[in-house]
Amino acid sequence: MSKLENSLSEDEFVLVRETKKAQMADLDEDALIDLHSRVRRARNKYVKLYRRAGAEKVDKKKSRATGRSANQRNAGKAEVFEDALARVSRRLGAVARQSAEALKQERLALARVDSPVAGDGATGQGKVKSSGKIRVDSTRESSGRKKYEASSIAAGARRQAKKDKKKS
Structure with a gap:
């Protein structure tokens, strides 16, 4: 070589x-x-x-x-x-x-x-020592989410109207 x-x-x-x-x-x-x-x-x-x-x-x-x-x-x-x-x-x-x-x-x-440390946060009576991270639903503002929630509210209103109609 x-x-x-x-x-x-x-x-x-x-x-x-x-x-x-x-x-x-x-x-x-x-x-x-x-x-x-x-x-x-x-x-x-x-x-x-x-x-x-x-x-x-x-x-x-x-x-x-x-x-x-x-x-x-x-x-x-x-x-x-x-x-x-x-x-x-x-x-x-x-x-x-x-x-x-x-x-x-x-x-x-x-x-x-x-990440939150175990020693931080309020001293509560529960098992969890820290308050944790605040979680915000970022999908609340999407148009699809708004349509879904409106549909759900409308369906609930229709169900309630149907029940009210039966009672009277």
Whole structure:
């Protein structure tokens, strides 16, 4: 593998070197996403070259085995970049999990601040110590709600009129 890494161009070698553990240790999530996309592009490039060149050589040499053996360099480079991509993906996954956990803790802390505390509120005789949040029905002003309530009132009035008519 080191012989193949030495045959990489300078830009490719630098890209592979950036995927080493020590190099990625201080990168944040955005930088890792950028590195991941660059390594994935390089891997896709050599996979595509390997497939295309292999297909051409199969046509010329009339054998898949000889077509593959003549295309080892592209396959090796694709493998180098596949390993590099795996390293970056693992690190990106770990950083993303840490970030998600931090956001979750922040959200929970904010929810704790907004929620009523058991020690607050009136000291009543009941089991509930806090007065709780005031809940307002926000659907009261909707036109559908108004129609529903008007219909319900009208139906009640009709029932009452029917009862009154029977009594008299």
